[in-house]
Amino acid sequence: MGISWSNRRRNNHPHHHFLAPPPPPPPPPLPPYQEPTLYPATNPPPPPAPHPYHPAHAPYPVPPPQPPPQAPVNPYYYHSHGYNSCGYPNPMMGRFSYQFQYQPPYYANQAHGWPTAARQSQVGPPPPYVDHQSAKKVRNDVNVHKHTLKIEVDEENPDHVLVSFVFDALFDGSITVFYFAKEEPNCKFVPLFPEAYMPAKIPFKKGLGQKFRQPSGTGIDLGFYELDDLSKPSLGEDIFPLVISAETHQPSSSNDGHLDDPVSNTSAHMQITQAVLEKNNDDLFQVKVIRQILWVDGVRYELREIYGIGNSAAEGFEDSDPGKECVICMSEPKDTAVLPCRHMCMCGECAKELRLQSNKCPICRQPIEELIEIKINSGDQ
Amino acid sequence: MASGNLPRRIVKETQRLLSEPAPGISASPAEDNMRYFNVMILGPSQSPYEGGVFKLELFLPEDYPMSAPKLGRICLDILKDKWSPALQIRTVLLSIQALLSAPNPDDPLSDNIAKHWKADETEAVETAKEWTRLYASDG
Secondary structure, eight states, X not given: OOOOBOSSOXXXXXXXXXXXXXXXXXXXXXXXXXXXXXXXXXXXXOOOOSOSSOOSSOSOOSOOSSOOTTOOSSOEEEEXXXXXXXXXXXXXXXXXXXXXXXXXXXGTTOSSOHHXXXXXXXXXXXXXXXXXXXXXXXXXXXXXXXXXXXXXXXXXXXXXXXXXXXEEESSOEEEEEEEEEEEEGGGEEEESOTTTXXXXXXXXXXXXXXXXXXXXXXXXXXXXXXXXXXXXXXXXXXXXXEEEEEXXXXXXXXXXXXXXXXXXXXXXXXXXXXXXXXXXXXXXXXXXXXXXXXXXXXXXXXXXXXXXXXXXXXGOOOTTOXXXXXXXXXXXXXXXXXXXXXXXXXXXXXXXXXXHHOOXXXXXXXXXXXXXXOOOOGGGO | OOSTTSOHHHXXXXXXXXXXXXXXXXXXXXXXXXXXXXXEEEOOTTSTTXXXXXXXXXXXXXXXXXXXXXXXXXXXXXXXXXXXXXXXXXXXXXXXXHHHHSOOTTSOSOHHHHHHHHHXXXXXXXXXXXXXXXXXXXX
């Protein structure tokens, strides 16, 4: 499988770093969706193609074994970039996310197929009219702010590095940091090299905006791994160099969860953050989060960002704010996102109107497969 | 025509065009038809059209923004198959201004001028400057 852990340390001390040449640059992402069109940036420019990293296969071929009776067949879990990463205090931060249940016909034979489906649909016939779906909220009991994830040098142990990040938790729970962990069924993670680093659970108390840092002395010496292995997932997207598992236990639940106890894993509420590590010009490791997964009540949800949700009506709609209004009528707050491209840009009425005339996203012109209505009212729950 | 039955979006776009005009672009609605705009675009600096004032007429059809504004003969994809209702009067005019900065002889309105441009760009640019002086200047 190509990953190696050696007993001989790769020499990557900063003052010797010329001995360890920097890795070749990672393969370029898929080219962003480019239009040959003049498109002045009054609106923000279209974001890059949504899946710069995914392989062409379904990342998780094994469906959860015990889906609840009404479980969505193709559950995608959306969360707001604005919720997690913006610094202002928001009592709702990280608490809710959105999931829709509609399964379009394209996905019939695919467990997690929309990246592939999106490509196929470029050449297929236009999709049938799809009325838009309302998002279902899935409460996220614990949320690692992925943009805060860092690798820091352990001052007391300079060869070793520690993981740090900011997270929110609605209940007490624990954090487990894995290196080169393979995802197995039931959202269980197994380290490939337990002899190099044995993951340990670190408990936390509930609270928003908490800082997590591995205790000094519990870090890892990344010098034993090849930079190339650290910078990408392997086995498709089953193994990631860095995996953070954050799980909470609701007060009513009595399980206290052991790593090797699959039963506890099916009842726990977990958020998994999968990342790669790249060296920057200063010879320091930088964390790049590739994917987040939510495991709730035995159902696995993948987190994807919705573009423009941070500018939506969540923080109050003012008539004069061009960032929050529907791009079509410029009057109503936008509350509808387009799938698969994930541009939140329209109000529900205009989305319906648009679908009568066009199957292209107004922002990026990718074909529309679904519309998802997302209401973010703080008084909602 | 009163603005009472004018879609809110057109009213807003008009207000924003008047209150925050894009540099080098002016667009003002006709008094008797709020869907009809008189447009002026200044020739971009460092282009053959510098110093010129280019007047256009722009009309918003009944189903705007689901279909593109109507302009004169301009070969610009966003006015045709690449139109998106997320584009606006402002973005269309900025695109036209950008087209003056970077003419595209591979997708020309006039084949003859495109041929000239490709065969002898220096001479074509001189012609463009000359015509700007003759036909697009105040004097």
